Every structure is written in structure tokens, then in C-alpha cells.
Amino acid sequence: xxxxxxxxxxxxxxxxxxxxxxxxxxxxxxxxxxxxxxxxxxxxxxxxxxxxxxxxxxxxxxxxxxxx
Amino acid sequence: xxxxxxxxxxxxxxxxxxxxxxxxxxxxxxxxxxxxxxxxxxxxxxxxxxxxxxxxxxxxxxxxxxxxxxxxxxxxxxxxxxxxxxxxxxxxxxxxxxxxxxxxxxxxxxxxxxxxxxxxxxxxxxxxxxxxxxxxxxxxxxxxxxxxxxxxxxxxxxxxxxxxxxxxxxxxxxxxxxxxxxxxxxxxxxxxxxxxxxxxxxxxxxxxxxxxxxxxxxxxxxxxxxxxxxxxxxxxxxxxxxxxxxxxxxx
Numbered sequence: 001x002x003x004x005x006x007x008x009x010x011x012x013x014x015x016x017x018x019x020x021x022x023x024x025x026x027x028x029x030x031x032x033x034x035x036x037x038x039x040x041x042x043x044x045x046x047x048x049x050x051x052x053x054x055x056x057x058x059x060x061x062x063x064x065x066x067x068x
Numbered sequence: 069x070x071x072x073x074x075x076x077x078x079x080x081x082x083x084x085x086x087x088x089x090x091x092x093x094x095x096x097x098x099x100x101x102x103x104x105x106x107x108x109x110x111x112x113x114x115x116x117x118x119x120x121x122x123x124x125x126x127x128x129x130x131x132x133x134x135x136x137x138x139x140x141x142x143x144x145x146x147x148x149x150x151x152x153x154x155x156x157x158x159x160x161x162x163x164x165x166x167x168x169x170x171x172x173x174x175x176x177x178x179x180x181x182x183x184x185x186x187x188x189x190x191x192x193x194x195x196x197x198x199x200x201x202x203x204x205x206x207x208x209x210x211x212x213x214x215x216x217x218x219x220x221x222x223x224x225x226x227x228x229x230x231x232x233x234x235x236x237x238x239x240x241x242x243x244x245x246x247x248x249x250x251x252x253x254x255x256x257x258x259x260x261x262x263x264x265x266x267x268x269x270x271x272x273x274x275x276x277x278x279x280x281x282x283x284x285x286x287x288x289x290x291x292x293x294x295x296x297x298x299x300x301x302x303x304x305x306x307x308x309x310x311x312x313x314x315x316x317x318x319x
Contacts, residue, residue, distance in 0.1 A: 002071075014088030014281075014288040020248055038087065053072040054248045060092025061083055066072040 002051030013038035017055035088288020137168025197283030
């Protein structure tokens with residue numbers, strides 16, 4: 001099973017990874033705010049992740065690590 | 069098994085770029101290529117002036133900060149004095165296509181054995197969104213509020229097309245990073261540009277069409293669509309010069 005880890009404090013909430021995900025696994029957090037003052041990304045459907053790493057490829061800040 | 073992680077050639081410093089700016093993606097591609105070619109210890113980067121002026125904080129290799137537009141001249145000096153090292157410059161359009169045009173054209177004409185990563189986002193990002201030499205006709209910027217008027221401001225500079233007329237350069241390609249497929253293609257081009265230098269082939273320049281959500285006044289998503297809709301029709305993607313490929317074709 002694929003596993004995603006986020007370096008949430010570096011997330012700028014641009015949401016490019018959300019659009020890149022073919023399985024709609026990711027969403028911007030609605031209640032959390034990180035050190036930079038953005039709503040960081042989180043996995044809302046982690047079990048659907050197929051580990052394609054499209055999200056990490058799109059992320060400008062390298063905050064996503066993908067394991068499979 | 070780790071499928072994707074931050075490349076070793078990037079430091080742990082959090083980048084200062086705006087949310088959704090594709091500079092971060094291109095930094096990562098360069099770092100991945102440095103990792104893959106195993107040239108981390110002998111690579112020297114030349115940082116420009118512009119948004120990526122702080123690039124020396126992000127790459128885990130020796131970096132030199134050049135005066136505005138002079139990165140190809142500095143790279144020439146470094147490469148000629150340290151020919152065993154791999155020298156790359158990372159420049160924006162205000163740096164390379166405006167104030168540094170002379171340095172760029174002559175480095176290409178001399179076929180200096182350096183690699184240039186040229187980021188074209190059609191605007192001056194760091195200074196607040198003024199019209200750049202690469203701004204599209206009709207594009208609204210801080211200094212062209214009614215759209216770029218080509219009768220007054222002239223036409224955009226197409227760097228790859230311009231340099232492809234010279235006999236000097238080894239390899240010129242234009243790519244973009246607005247989706248996963250294009251990012252993979254961009255990485256292939258950047259890798260080839262570094263590989264050319266390792267093999268001593270000569271001047272390699274990769275132009276990357278990039279986005280500037282903040283100064284274009286768009287969401288990051290809209291900005292990537294704008295690249296597809298407006299920039300690619302004016303700046304067609306593709307290989308503009310590849311001497312080694314031509315030699316193979318003739319042989």
C-alpha cells in the first residue's frame with residue numbers, strides 16, 4: 001500500500017498536488033494552519049493512494065514523500 | 069520503497085517563492101539531474117538576479133552570485149579556469165533576455181561548454197510584475213496596464229529561435245512544467261543539457277516556460293492553464309537545435 005508523508009510546515013497551500021492526483025486523495029486542510037500561515041495539504045482518502053507520485057512531481061516545495 | 073523524496077542536491081531550507089510558483093519544480097529537476105549524474109561534488113551553479121536570486125540557499129553545491137545578467141560571463145570564467153567542473157547558470161527572463169542579452173548571445177556564439185537553465189515567465193517577478201522583454205503582445209502588466217502595445221514596446225524576444233540562428237550552440241530546447249507529463253519532459257531536456265557538458269559538447273540552453281501566479285493575478289491552477297492557452301502558442305515547445313542529433317541523422 002502506498003504511503004504519503006508531508007512536511008506540512010513548508011506547504012504553501014497552492015493546491016497544485018490536489019489537481020494532479022488522479023484518485024482525489026488530497027485536499028487542503030479546512031481547520032489547520034501551518035507556521036507559514038497557509039492551510040496545508042493533507043490526505044483525506046489515504047487508502048485510495050496508488051503511489052503514482054504525481055502530487056510530489058507537481059509540488060514546487062518538495063514537501064511530499066511517497067513510499068510504495 | 070521510497071518512490072519520491074526531496075533530491076539530495078537540494079538543501080532543507082524552505083524556499084521563499086510564492087505559492088504555486090514553478091521555480092520550485094525547476095530547482096528540483098536540476099537537483100535530481102545533479103544527483104542522477106553523480107556530479108554533486110563538482111558542480112558550480114551561478115545564481116542570477118531576479119526571483120531566483122537566492123537560489124544559492126537551495127542548491128547543495130558551490131554557488132556564485134553574478135551581477136544582473138552576467139551569469140553566462142561568470143560561468144565562462146569559471147568553466148575556463150576549472151574545466152573539470154560542471155558549471156550551470158539559472159536565469160530568469162529579465163536577467164537573460166533583457167540586461168544579459170549580450171552575455172547570452174556571445175556565450176552561445178563562442179559555444180562555451182556551460183549549461184543554462186532559462187526560466188521564462190513573461191514578466192519581471194521580483195520587482196513587482198513589470199513588462200519583460202518576453203511579455204506577450206497585449207499582456208497586462210504593471211507597466212503596460214492596457215496590454216503590451218507592440219507599436220510602442222516592440223515584440224517579445226524569442227530566445228531559442230534567436231540563438232538557433234547561430235552556428236555556436238550545441239543544444240537548445242524549450243519545455244514547460246505545467247503538468248506531470250511536461251515536467252518529465254523538462255527533466256529529460258535538463259538532463260541532456262548537463263550530459264552535453266559532461267561529454268564536452270558545448271553550449272546547452274533549456275528554456276522553461278514558467279508561471280507567475282502572483283504577478284499574473286491568477287490562482288496557481290489558472291496560471292498553469294494560461295501557459296497552455298497563451299504562452300505555448302507564442303513560444304512553441306520543442307528542440308530548436310541539437311547538433312549531435314543532426315550529426316547522427318547525417319551519418
